[in-house]
Amino acid sequence: MLPVDARLTSTSDFARATKSGIRVTSQHFVGYLYISPVTNNATAKCGLIISKSVGGSVKRHRVARKVRHAVAPMISNLPTGSLLVIRALTQEGDSNIECEISDLISKLITRAEKISAKQ
Template identity: 40%
Template sequence: MLPAAHRLRRSGDFATTVRGGRRASRGSVVVHLTQPAQVGDEPTKAGFVVSKAVGGAVVRNRVKRRLRHLVAERVGKLPPGSMLVVRALPGTAFVGYRQMAIDLDLALEAAARQRSPR
């Protein structure tokens, strides 16, 4: 379970992360990651977006539970103060737990990668 201190709760935080963060999509998930300019003592926070396109309420809740569990295992690897939004794509309900974990790992790796200078 993702501790309360690590959850995004305000809509403004979601909007800031989605609009200003790095976006990466892999398989069944899209992640938006905002990393702080300076590493502080703020906890890394994560939020989830699972729309009705994923399925009914039972399916959406199952997908959210799986994503929360996967992110809870990985939240310590992100720099303190980071904000993460994980969005489930419509086909996520049909993806197995292991594949969802692989998709999340690849998306987080891609979003965390520094942009190369031009």
């Protein structure tokens, strides 16, 4: 479970991350990472987008639980004040969600480091 201060709940924050953030895709997920230009001591926040294309209610909630469980230990690796949004795509079978999410987040972090090094 994600701590309350690490949950992304604002619609404007979701829009900011998905429209202005760094995007990385994997087989079953799309990750967006928005790094705030203003340096603040706020913790990184994470939000999920699980649409009906993933499956029925039970399957969507199962995927959301697995994603939250995979993201929780990695939230401390994200830059402070950043916004992470993970969008689930159609799920076929039972994929290894934990491994895929950790790869997705590490790719987002490395891409963010490359972009910040250029600036």
